[in-house]
Amino acid sequence: MDMLELMKRRHSVRQYIPAHLHEDDIADLQAEVDACNAESGLNIQLVTNEPQAFKTILGMYMKIKDISNYLVLIGDDTPELEEKVGYYGERLVLKCMELRLSTCWMSSNYKQIPGAFTIKNGERLVLVIALGYGKVDGFDHDSRDIDEVSNVDENSPDWFVKGVEAALLAPTARNQQKFYFELLEGNKVKATAKSGYYTNVDLGIAKYHFEVIAGKENFTWA
Numbered sequence: 001m002d003m004l005e006l007m008k009r010r011h012s013v014r015q016y017i018p019a020h021l022h023e024d025d026i027a028d029l030q031a032e033v034d035a036c037n038a039e040s041g042l043n044i045q046l047v048t049n050e051p052q053a054f055k056t057i058l059g060m061y062m063k064i065k066d067i068s069n070y071l072v073l074i075g076d077d078t079p080e081l082e083e084k085v086g087y088y089g090e091r092l093v094l095k096c097m098e099l100r101l102s103t104c105w106m107s108s109n110y111k112q113i114p115g116a117f118t119i120k121n122g123e124r125l126v127l128v129i130a131l132g133y134g135k136v137d138g139f140d141h142d143s144r145d146i147d148e149v150s151n152v153d154e155n156s157p158d159w160f161v162k163g164v165e166a167a168l169l170a171p172t173a174r175n176q177q178k179f180y181f182e183l184l185e186g187n188k189v190k191a192t193a194k195s196g197y198y199t200n201v202d203l204g205i206a207k208y209h210f211e212v213i214a215g216k217e218n219f220t221w222a
């Protein structure tokens, strides 16, 4: 299935079927985790069959149910970490979509279970992504207008418009969509995050969507 279709179909899912992941799905996802870690230097870890992390009072209140598989997004604690985690985490979310696994980025509502993953010296756990076979599909999020999040106008090239539209399909914390894409001279694109809750992670996620749909051959990041 094409990537735009996967982006359109993706919704946050907070309730899962309580079944073990198929071995093939685990192997395919682990291979993509390994590829992301090799490319980025991150230390993303896939945790399976661990049902305790999301058993929290707030989680019950939020109707979070039967999560026992998740990705833990960890990396060297540098100023770039959050954006990097967003970019590679969303690559893994879309890989999950390809495998028919649902997901939900989670900055809260979970606890760290000793022994489930490792954080090395100098590293930081930024957040996690719950995943599994969804019990529900989720739904389309409300979206900001394209001219609120970019300098798109009637002269903008098609690839830029399509890239920003794809960024608007991306998940963001509290659905805030606090990013801005600016097309500059010489097909350079500047993407920035406004200040707020996890907006640098959101920026990395939105940049991944933009890049995949706009096409790397059409622009360079400013």
Ligand SMILES: Cc1cc2nc3c(=O)[nH]c(=O)nc-3n(C[C@H](O)[C@H](O)[C@H](O)COP(=O)(O)O)c2cc1C
Binding pocket: 010, 011, 012, 013, 014, 062, 104, 105, 106, 107, 108, 109, 127, 138, 139, 140, 141, 169, 170, 171, 172, 173, 174, 175, 198, 201, 202, 205
């Ligand atoms: C960085 C980030 C953190 C998030 N944290 C949580 C969370 O702690 N709990 C939760 O239920 N959803 C969380 N979400 C999911 C968002 O609420 C969701 O992506 C947004 O409302 C848009 O909906 P959609 O993903 O269905 O398109 C988070 C999303 C992102 C990108």
